[in-house]
Amino acid sequence: MKFLTNPAKLAKIFTQTRRDFLKSTAATATLGLVGGGIAGKEVKAFAYEPYPLDDDLETVVTSCAHNCGSRHMLVAHKKGDVIVRLSTDDGTHQGDDAYGTDTEEKPQLRACLRGRSYRSRLYSPERLLYPMKRVGKRGEGKFKRVSWDEALTDIAKSMVHLKETYGPTAILDQSYAGASYGVLHKSDQIEGLLGRFLGMFGCRTNSWSVPSYQGNTFASRMSYGTIQDGNEDDAFMHSKLIIMWGWNPAYTFHGGNTFYYMRKAKQRGCKFVVIDPQYTDSASAYDAWWIPIRPNTDAAMMAGMAHYIFANNLQDQEFIDKFVQGMDEGTMPDWAKGQENFKDYIMGVSDGVEKTPDWAADICGVSAEDIIKLADMYATTKPAALKASWSPGRNAYGEQYARMANALQAMTGNVGVLGGCAEGVGKGWHAEGVAYPYDQFANVWFAAIKSDRWAHCVINYPNVKREEIGIWPRGDNTDGQIPNIRGxxxxxxxxxxxxxxxxxxxxxIDKLNSYGEGESLLVCMDSTITPTGIWADYLLPIATHFERHDVALPWYKGHYYIHRPKVINPMGESKSDFQVFTELAYRLGFGPGYNPKANRDYFNNPDAVDEAYLIDWWGKVQHHQGVEWTWDEFKKRGVYKFVFDEPQVAFKEQIEQGKPFQTASGKIEIFSGQLAQITDWTKTSYGYYIPAIPKWIEPWESLNHPLTKKFPFHMISPHPRWRTHSIFNNIPWLRETFSQEVTINASDAAKLDIRMGDIVEIYNDRGKVIVPVYVTERCMPGVVVLHEGAWMDLDKDGVDRSGNPDFLTKDDPSPAGAFAYNTVLCNIKKTTLNHRPGWDKLATARSHVFRRDL
Structure with a gap:
């Protein structure tokens, strides 16, 4: 073989245009000189012909749509009405920016591997293209195709029957921001289209607790009076210490450019600490000090840190005296003198138990020396960011962890300062989030229960106490009534x-089945045939964000808007959520009120109406946020990135200008006046007692519990990198890269005679799942990690073969509404049962069920 070494010849070759190069390659292939081709036959370089080149494609700026922690830019490259490939932000889409512009003020909004794989979801075999009606048993997965008219007529009649027969609480709203999230087409528990639709219909039971972060939401509202407690992520660049408590931003962003800014912080000398039962990719990326901790014991470790800080007089007393209520005796309100304050609890004055680092070490498995070291670092390093992430809040009494974090943040004076951190929830810059009518019907409900207690309510109705399901007080004669959920x-x-x-x-569901045909209704609205859809009576095909006009919002962090045009026409008979609810509203008698810009033709021709709503919304953006671009300029560019004079810091005005916090006292309430004055907990949404100050409360399952004799492992179920909850589970590209498997420490695996790749059964009294094993030292002994979101796949015995951890989780919620996803004891053993990864490796195992004639 001869190699070219002449520089002139090399330069000539590499300066050929791409088109010339492809032409020459095709000519060579025609002569049969490539790949052993047969003379006279042209060998093609691509599997599909014709393969469009970039010059043949139309380029359209759009975005992702899901609650993954970012919502970044996608650039669709399409040929006619088909998206051929997806790219992302290259820095050219705002103003006069040049190719590659990527600055701290205007970073590129680069999509992750999930967004870049979206073509595979858009054109998936599981894509729901037509209205479907159940013909088999619920959960059996047998449906037939029906017309939109038949599906919506049946649903409307059933809704009227349920409302008239069982009252205004008969239909449960279980919307969420999974597959439909924009300023116009929004599925959301509070601002969503479904809530407004059911509220106007006069029949809605609301699901009030948010699975991801309800414990942190409660803590932020009690401590700060708001969930707008987050800095924008560029503030991280100014931190000298970042404590990532239960946070793995390599997998779960809390803002689109989190990793970018934290890398900048690292380059500027910031130190990183990770507190987590497993050594995460984030810990590796930032060369962080890893402190493994027993799950559900975070509040105890924080209490031990607080003790060291108080005992050594390291607290910022000037900050406490000025801005904090209830940190110590001197900051208690006059009406609560003599009640327990935080310092007295920590120092053992009120209960006789000092929460020393040694006390905490026995509970959380972290040495007292490490607790002291971390407490000293945090108290003496200024500014320092304790990022109290959501995962430790998804535990029994997870609200206490989040409130304890608020206490540490306040006692060290790291609230409202650049480089510090107050967040819990983490909401930063406030976007104009709603383009459709948002009036008195926006969030009407006739009962509201904790989201994870609907099954308990249905199974035990009518013998249910209000505190068991977290009924939100109404203040009228219907207060406390148990909803009779039928739909x-x-x-x-x-x-x-x-x-x-x-x-x-x-x-x-079996209980609903027992009522007989027509006495219950289950409707699933999605673009994909999901595991939830398997249990529905009707599947309604919803257009993806590529197939409707909208604007994307950042997800909690980030300050930008991304235009989302209709990139392609809706596939099959897909409709938007707004179209479906508008048509149902007309059939139920309130169509003009629900969609005042539309007429009955909106179901077939939505484009002009959608744009009219978006133009009005852009007017609010211009007025409230000082944007000078016209709507047409925004559509042309595709993205508007706000540039601020300085990083956005939560509570900066309170600290620097004396503006009161949004609490009753106007201060950071470590002692909550609201909680301290509750006398009948059963008549609150919480249901059960919550202490007025943050405290360590033993969870109902942990490695310190006697139940470990039967179930010796504590299972946690963090978010995976390759899914957004369950979204993208059926993407073959991603499943080729990442597998659903249980992570176990090498010493535990050795004791169980388990090796890498073995198939095991994970089980407890609530269920069983089958999954392969990944053996590592990156997980602490006694803990197993099984990522959430795998699509359930039940065998005839009710065993989940896909490895969904929620067959093992418990539905008892914390009083404040936190979901106890990570409060799970279990056991592991080898099994001869087969694991079925997802639905199958090609993601087509069940799609045939929905394609056959029935």
Whole structure:
């Protein structure tokens, strides 16, 4: 073989245009000189002909649509009405920016591997293209294709029957921001299209607790009076210490450019600490000090840190005296003098138990020396960011962990300062989030219960106490009435697959079945045939964000808007959520009120109406946020990135200008006046007692519990990198890269005679799942890690072969509404049962069920 070494010849070759190069390659192939081709036959370089080149494609700026932690830019390259490939932000889409512009003020909004794989979801075999009606048993997966008219007529009649027969609480709203999230087409528990639709219809039971972060939401509202407690992520660049408590931003962003800014912080000398039962990719990326901790014991470790800080007088007393209520005796309100304050609890004055680092070490498995070292680092390093992430809040009494974090943040004076951190929830810059009518019907409900207690309510109705399901007070004569749930709308959510204790949900469906045909209704609205859809009576095909006009919002962090045009026409008979609810509203008698810009033709021709709503919304953006671009300029560019004079820091005005916090006292409430004055907990949404100050409360399952004799492992179920909850589970590209498997420490595996790749059964009294094993030292002994979101795949014995951890989780919620996804004891053993990864490796195993004639 001869190699070219002449520089002139090499330069000539590499300066050929791409088109010339492809022409020359094709000519060579025609002569049979490539790949052993036969003379006279042209060998093609691609599997499909013709393969369009970039010059042949139309380029359209759009975005992702899911609650993955970012919502970044996607650039669709399409040929006619087909998206050929997807790219992302290259820095050219705002103003006069040059190719590659990527600055701290305007970073590129680069999509992750999930967004870049979206073509595979858009054109998936599981894509739902037509209205479908159940013809088999619920959960059997047998449906037939019906017309939109038949499906919506049946659904409307059933809704009227349920409302008239069982009252205004008969239909449960289980919308969520999974598959439909924009300023116009929005599935959301609070601002969503379904809530407004059911509210105007006059029949809605609301699901009030948010699975991801309800414990942190409660803590932020009690401590700060708001969930707008987050800095924008560029503030991380100014931190000298970042404590990532239960946070793995390599997998779960809390803002689109989190990793970018934290890398900048690392380059500027910031130190990183990770507190987590497993050594994460984030710990590796930042060369962080890893502190492994027993799951559910975070509040105890924080209490030990607080003790060291108080005992050594390292607290910022000036900050406490000025801005904090209830940190110590001197900051208690006059009306609460003599009640327990935080310092007295920590130092053992009020209960005789000092929460020393040694005390904490026995509970959380972290040495007292490490607790002291971390406490000293945090108290003496200024500014320091304790990022109290959501995962430790998804535990029994997870709200106490989040409130304890608020206490540490306040006692060290790291609230409202650049480089510090107050977040819990983490909401930063406030976007104009709603383009459709948002009026008195926006969030009307006739009962509201904790989201994960619907099954308990259905199974035990009418013998249910209000505190068991977290009924939100109404303040009228219907207050406390137990909802008689007979119908469920799943919109933009795969909640049947994602809520705790799936076997209990199946039991609830069996209860609905027992009422007889026509006495219950299950509707699933999605673009994909999801595991939840398997249990529905009707499957309604919803257009993806590529097939409708909208604007994308950032997800909690980030300050930008991304235009989302209709890139392609809706596939099959897909419609948007807004179209479906508008048409149902007309059939139920309130169409003009629900969609005032539309007429009855909106179901078939939505484009002009959608644009009219978006133009009005852009007017609010211009007025409220000072944007000078016209709507046409925004559409042309595709993205508007706000540039601020300085990083956005939560509570900066309170600290620097004396503006009161949004609490009753106007201060950071470590002692909550609201909680301290509750006398009848059963008549609150919490249901059960919550202490007025943050405390360590023993969870109902942990490695410190006697139940470990039967179930010796604590299972946690963090978010995977390759899914957004259950979304993208059926993407072959991603499943080739990542597998659903249980992670176990090498010493535990040795004791069980388990090796890498063995198939095991993970089980407890609530269920069983089958999954392969990944053996590593990156997980602490006694803990197993099974990522959430795998699509359930039940065998005839009710065993989940896909490895969905929510067959093992418990549906008992914390009083404040936190979901106890990570409060799970279990056991492991080898099995001869086969694992079925997803639905199958090609993601087509069940799609045939929905394609045959029935």
């Amino acid at each position: 469920i709308f799943w919109q933009g959510s795969d909640w049947f697959n994602q809520l705790t204790n799936i076997n209990k949900e199946i039991e609830a």
